[in-house]
Amino acid sequence: MLAFVNLRGLGLGDVKLGALLGVTLGWPAAVGGLLAAFVLNGVVIVIMVAARRTDPAGEVPFGPALVAGAALAVVVHLLS
Template structure:
């Protein structure tokens, strides 16, 4: 197997595995632990850097870093506006997802970010309509960030 193909497989497998763990934790505990998110972000960046070296594609690496910074900054701004509405774990996860999506291209980043908000809002509205939650309820958003990322990749 080619080095680049192996690195690509590791990126996808790692993102899928970490995403599954974080979805479960966020649904059960309403938190996204730094001890998982931060090392995962570092590992993802390292794998993408190795992929860039193997493929001589530094542009994809720079785009991934900028995408992580951009999506993380966007979520940080949302948290600044309403600290109760967006958790710090969501901000850090958004940066990780931004790296993953922007590595694929700007359209994937935009589609994945938008999909998270659309899906999360649809879920919240469905729960409200079914009277399973009150308007002030806190809904874990990490699962929607992760699922939105995969939807964004599929959409582009």
């Protein structure tokens, strides 16, 4: 599904990592982790644009946000 969101925006490595995390975490945690990854990456992009480290059309890697979102989903799952 990630590959169809923006064909030029995501690399195949991001799609593979997302699939691996989805299989590993299970459906509910994978959805939460994916949503957290989009929010985290959005915050990073806003900060980078505000600090003039990149322009709004610049490229920002999504893999680290996927890993951080997955880690956050695991923590939330363990605490609940």
